[in-house]
Amino acid sequence: MAKQVPFERILEKAREYKGEMTAFLRDMIAIPSESCDEARVVQRIKQEMLKVGFDKVEIDPMGNILGYIGHGPHLIGMDAHIDTVGVGNLKNWTFDPYQGMEDDQLIGGRGASDQEGGMASMVYAGKIIKDLGLEDQYTLLVTGTVQEEDCDGLCWQYIIEQSNIRPEFVVSTEPTDCQIYRGHRGRMEIRVDVQGVSCHGSAPERGDNAIFKMGPILGELQQLSSRLGYDEFLGKGTLTVSEIFFTSPSRCAVADSCAVSIDRRLTWGETWEGALEEIRALPAVKAAKADVSMYSYDRPAYTGLVYPTECYFPTWKVESDHITVKTLSQAYVNLFNQPPVVDKWTFSTNGVSIMGRHGIPVIGFGPGKEPEAHAPNEKTWKEHLVTCAAMYAAIPLVYLQQLGQ
Numbered sequence: 001m002a003k004q005v006p007f008e009r010i011l012e013k014a015r016e017y018k019g020e021m022t023a024f025l026r027d028m029i030a031i032p033s034e035s036c037d038e039a040r041v042v043q044r045i046k047q048e049m050l051k052v053g054f055d056k057v058e059i060d061p062m063g064n065i066l067g068y069i070g071h072g073p074h075l076i077g078m079d080a081h082i083d084t085v086g087v088g089n090l091k092n093w094t095f096d097p098y099q100g101m102e103d104d105q106l107i108g109g110r111g112a113s114d115q116e117g118g119m120a121s122m123v124y125a126g127k128i129i130k131d132l133g134l135e136d137q138y139t140l141l142v143t144g145t146v147q148e149e150d151c152d153g154l155c156w157q158y159i160i161e162q163s164n165i166r167p168e169f170v171v172s173t174e175p176t177d178c179q180i181y182r183g184h185r186g187r188m189e190i191r192v193d194v195q196g197v198s199c200h201g202s203a204p205e206r207g208d209n210a211i212f213k214m215g216p217i218l219g220e221l222q223q224l225s226s227r228l229g230y231d232e233f234l235g236k237g238t239l240t241v242s243e244i245f246f247t248s249p250s251r252c253a254v255a256d257s258c259a260v261s262i263d264r265r266l267t268w269g270e271t272w273e274g275a276l277e278e279i280r281a282l283p284a285v286k287a288a289k290a291d292v293s294m295y296s297y298d299r300p301a302y303t304g305l306v307y308p309t310e311c312y313f314p315t316w317k318v319e320s321d322h323i324t325v326k327t328l329s330q331a332y333v334n335l336f337n338q339p340p341v342v343d344k345w346t347f348s349t350n351g352v353s354i355m356g357r358h359g360i361p362v363i364g365f366g367p368g369k370e371p372e373a374h375a376p377n378e379k380t381w382k383e384h385l386v387t388c389a390a391m392y393a394a395i396p397l398v399y400l401q402q403l404g405q
Contacts, residue, residue: 002400003136007334013128014390021385022107024048025120028082029100029109035083035150038063039302045082045119045144052127054142062158063303065144066165069126072137074403076396077167078125079350080118080174080366081148081155084111085374092376105382112380113368118173119144121367121385125392137405138396141167145350151297151309153353158307160358169324171395173366174349175373175380178387180328181364183317184345185234186266186352188275189295191259192217194288198249198256207254211246214258216284221262224278231268234317234344238265261295272312313348314356324363327402331394336387346370365391 033041042065049057049067056068065082087097087110095101100109107117122142129135145155159165172181194217196210221241228237243261248254264275272294279285280292298308318324325342332340347370351362367384 002397002405003134005334005394005397005401006132007394009132010128010393011335011390013131014124014386014393017124017127017389018382018386021120021124021389022102022382024123025107025112025117025380025385026100026102026109028116028119029107029111030098032098033083033111034086035147036299036302038083038146041082042144042146045123048123049126049142052123053130054126060159060163061303062155062301062305062307063146064155064159067123067126067142069129069140069142070135070138072135072139074138074400075141075165075167076138076399077141077143077170078122078392079143079145079156079170079172080115080122081146081350082116082119082144083146083149084114084116085149088376094377097378106379107382108377108379110378112378113175113372114374114378115174115366115368117175117367117380117385118388121388122173122392124389128389128393134393134397136397136400138400140396141165146301147299148350150299151311152313152348153350153357154297154307154309156350156353157309157357160353160360166358166360169361169363170354171392172349172351172362172364173388174345174364175368175370176343176345176364176366177369178365178367178384179341179343180325180332181343181345182320182322182325183234184348184351185237186315186356187313187348188264188266188272189311190262190264190276190279191293191295192262192279192285193259193291193293194257196254196256196258199254201252201254204254207256209254210258211255213288214260217282217288217290218260220282220284221279224282229267229270234267234315237267237270239263266315268315268317270315313352316351316355316362317344318355318361318363322361323399323402324361327395327399328363328365328391330402331391331398335390335394347373
């Protein structure tokens with residue numbers, strides 16, 4: 001049988017390490033780490049993992065950092081992507097996004113919620129496990145993954161497909177406001193290309209204006225967005241045009257090509273093939289003989305490794321009575337004496353690969369709030385770091401109890 005879980009002692013330890021977690025998170029925030037530029041923050045995480053007593057720390061060929069606690073047969077994963085988006089217009093910030101800010105309750109800076117806070121809590125959950133001797137018939141794998149903001153799930157495609165690492169389940173520490181999340185919609189990146197013929201702008205009838213041809217397509221795409229699929233839990237599929245491109249010999253000429261990018265969110269039951277076909281079937285697309293395709297991603301990691309993939313990120317969810325939901329709910333009730341909220345993300349996570357592509361269950365619990373992601377003046381809550389560190393330290397033993405071991 002698994003060891004008894006000392007919930008009160010775990011929570012005491014998590015509170016004890018609030019200062020250390022805060023300092024570690026602020027160190028990570030201070031290191032710019034946009035996608036494909038994560039080398040320095042990975043080294044800072046390695047330093048902290050070794051400091052608190054992880055049994056093994058590795059950096060794989062893609063640049064993901066993998067820290068291990070314990071040597072038991074049940075492999076449990078916990079994941080935080082440690083790349084961030086850029087800072088955008090600095091005029092929208094009231095403090096420096098890398099120097100950050102701190103008061104009694106908050107930590108501010110790029111990556112505070114999305115999602116280096118999750119990494120801080122995971123690392124100190126490892127310390128709590130070590131301090132209290134909570135190792136048992138499990139191995140805890142803590143990952144700091146790269147390129148998620150560029151191509152969510154690519155890091156875990158590599159971990160699963162190339163490193164042959166398959167945890168029994170993975171806790172995603174993306175921001176959930178300390179609620180339990182059990183799924184989200186998938187997404188795909190679609191491009192529509194229209195060709196035209198250029199001519200002098202003084203006689204446009206001699207050419208074929210690709211921008212004008214794109215106009216009716218845009219209207220029909222907007223109409224299509226209102227009749228996409230719906231799932232009772234995950235909600236509605238959505239579609240938005242996110243970019244527009246054109247080519248023209250000059251401002252005094254007819255445009256000879258036009259293209260748009262589409263951000264398509266897929267709810268349960270929708271497929272990437274179906275999403276492409278419903279656009280290809282639009283009358284304006286047919287009339288313009290437009291090409292509808294899916295983007296691919298092949299940007300090198302900071303290590304130089306290229307691991308190309310198509311820009312399709314599958315929908316996923318675990319059922320409400322799944323062992324992962326039961327495990328986290330039990331841990332939450334025993335730690336905090338109240339029932340958890342169980343919900344879903346609006347945005348996308350590495351779960352698209354772990355669960356969506358490879359069928360490994362994912363369950364979400366993380367510090368910070370989803371609306372902070374990619375926003376100016378991004379912040380997280382110190383108390384969230386404490387809550388999550390306690391949860392992450394308790395989850396492995398509660399899982400073994402759920403298994404009856």
